[in-house]
Amino acid sequence: MVAVPSTEDQALLTSKLKDLIKAIESEPGFTPPTPHAGLLHVWDFVQRSHYMMLNLENIRTGAPIEHPEAIPKNDNAKDNAEKAQMTFTDVVTRSMTIDKLIKSPAMLAMMGGSPTTFSQDTKDKSQAVLDMIMGLPDN
Template sequence: MSSLSLPSPEHRAKIIEKFTELIDAIEAHPAWSPPNPHKGLFHVWDYVNRSRYIMTELDHIRDGEPVRYPEQIPQQDIGVPGRSGPDAAAESFVDVCGRSATVNEMIANPKLLTMIGLPQVDYGNDIASRSQAVVDVLKQAI
């Protein structure tokens, strides 16, 4: 993949699937008890959900079509609002890759949560392995 292209639609579907599996694992965690889930768990869940959402909008960004929630996509929210085209889509994908690496690091080292003012949580092996699976499938795309 060149620096300004997207993974194939099939590979993007795999990435979205891995995000969904990670979200399911987070929601199955014992500390996930709506309406007040653990704050550290919720922060990671929100980050992962937003990353999955960005993945679902890459075609729209690339093709210049409107996205459903532009405020949820950093490249749509800063600089030139509604920015589109292949470069904008590629930048959004790169953002997803960075976000995923950050989440994976927070899950592997929960002490990092305290650096952003959140309480630590033991994510457990299921969440950790699913987070690593997201990173692995993203690495295959680049």
């Protein structure tokens, strides 16, 4: 499993996920009330990852979470620290998947989303999330 980053690194990664959300929302096809299905699929996936990061410390300390149904319970964890570690590992794997979905329309179609082409800005923001994760210390 991947070690839970420091609170400072958590905040930085959370902000990079937020930047990615904003980039997706800036895509031409992301126009309410009916955004492109593929964009919406990826946007929702990133939103969930962002929410998990926002609550990582609450998970670690056992503090209440406003929408616990939005985060996997990880009931097989022995304690809150392990739940946080499992949640962060989930964010890491989700971030890798998100990057593949953004950079490969065929992968998005395979996952059930309508294929679309993302802007270079969105691709760059996705890469920034991965770069941040890969640059974290191993602890």
